[in-house]
Amino acid sequence: MTGPGWSPDARVVREGPLTWAQHEWVQWIPTDTDTSYEDNICAAVPGRDLPVGQVTSAVRDVLARHEGLRSLVRRAGREDSLQYVCPVDDRLDEVVQVMEGEASFRRRFDTPWRRTCFRIGEQWPVRAVLDAAGGRVRRIDLVVDHVAIDPWGMRVLCDDLNHALRARAAGREPFASGPGPGPGSGGLGVEQPIDVALSETSPAGRAYQRRALGYWERRLGEIGKALDGHVPFAPSRAPLGRPGGSQAGESSDQGEFRSCWLASRRAGRAAGAIARATGVSPSAAFLLAFGTAVCAVERSPRAGIFAISANRFSAGAGRSVRKATMTMPVLLPAVPAVPSTPPLSALSALSADSPGAAYRRALADCAAQQLSGHRFANADPYATERMCEEILGDLYKTGVAYPRFSYMDEGVADDLNTLWPAGDDGFPGDEDDRTVTFSPPRPLGARYMMTVLHRPAGAVFSLQWSDATGWGETAEDMLLYIEDLMVWAASGCAGSPPELGDASPAT
Structure with missing residues (x-):
């Protein structure tokens, strides 16, 4: 857990407050606990049989474009909570995990990494697990903590990653460079969390x-x-929601x-x-x-x-x-x-x-x-x-x-x-x-x-x-x-x- 006076053990590109939407999440959800995986948002993207190196570059492109995916969060209440954007290359090896031939037999999302408990003060809130065989990627499983994304945002992430994969396969840079709402935005007017938070507290x-x-x-x-x-x-009782459920006052270990x-x-x-x-x-x-x-x-x-x-x-x-x-x-x-x-x-x-x-x-x-x-x-x-x-x-x-x-x-x-x-x-x-x-x-x-x-x-x-x-x-x-x-x-x-x-x- 984090609190007032805490600072990240990492290099920082920029820092700023949390958005109201982030505050709505962190004021209720114990995101730094062993149960925080319950609300991860997950998706699967085809790997297009591309080399691991190209896919890793595409993931890096997306992380560079979206600051919230490479940020650490200090949770310290309404006034003191902050987020810290880190350089994209500092923790890329922690985000991208290659599973050689281990995931192909699994059903969609039936994977252990979707149960990752992100420590958002110490870890970036995203994992990209590459299901590879012979150095080529068949599928990319994305797992993101809810503090950094919502279902709409996951659709954007999947679209951007697919675009980056096609561009890298063709030998091109996927996103236009140029000024955006914040440093490292990747251009194209992508809205970054810190800029939103600052606008929310502007006049x-x-x-x-x-x-x-x-x-x-x-x-x-x-x-x-x-x-x-x-x-x-x-209610007369509070069952577990199945036949033979517990009576009110009974506890469950689960x-x-x-x-x-x-x-x-x-x-x-x-x-x-x-x-x-x-x-x-x-x-x-x-x-x-x-x-x-x-x-x-x-x-x-x-x-x-x-x-x-x-x-x-x-x-x-x-x-x-x-x-x-x-x-x-x-x-x-x-x-x-x-x-x-x-x-x-x-x-x-x-x-x-x-x-x-x-x-x-x-x-x-x-x-x-x-x-x-x-x-x-x-x-x-x-x-x-x-x-x-x-x-x-x-x-x-x-x-x-x-x-x-x-x-x-x-x-x-x-x-x-x-x-x-x-x-x-x-x-x-x-x-x-x-x-x-x-x-x-x-x-x-x-x-x-x-x-x-x-x-x-x-x-x-x-x-x-x-x-x-x-x-x-x-x-x-x-x-x-x-x-x-x-x-x-x-x-x-x-x-x-x-x-x-x-x-x-x-x-």
């Missing part, structure tokens, strides 16, 4: 922060008002965070159908379905969800590897809404919203909240977390007002995640297969979170929770309910809306 950055924090205060106030008087769901996932053709296709019919993004449809499931479990008509934003609004940010993702608050209703009392007359019954009308209105509102929230997602995480605690009060860190939601389409996450199942298109051949798979317990994880990976052919969506939350009791039902909601909405909201705990397959 313009402080003006933006005032607007962003004002937005957060208003939105959290709306969530607190909507949930005023709600009694948080108290960890206290659980997860399960479902690969669904019908939900992914339904999201595309909803988007075509409404003009609203698939992410909004999944977010609304998740919010409805949370409402059902927490026995509440509304839920506050923190949706993750890509938080990239410039060309330089789009070309950057750095971690940029941040959360934004969204207030969602349970849809289809169920009235608390029956209509008093036939006339009022006729004028009441149909489930379909309620869904379409809620979906449009959800998308509008996403759009406005994206503008102010990059807010000081220390300030926003303090607001959450002060404004939400007893609802702080509860399932009804604290869950996270992450959505990635195939352009970002197609080859980056271990959850894509095997198969021609990555999904079960039998559309009636609704198998929810529970993963082993983890020492690190989210208290409440849903992640969606979406392709046109289908979607993989997963839940995470901790033993203390009680979501393990209903996790399987929640995933199946979300699938049913998506299919029901794609049908034009025909027929009776699904209910939580209805085990019948979606149609």
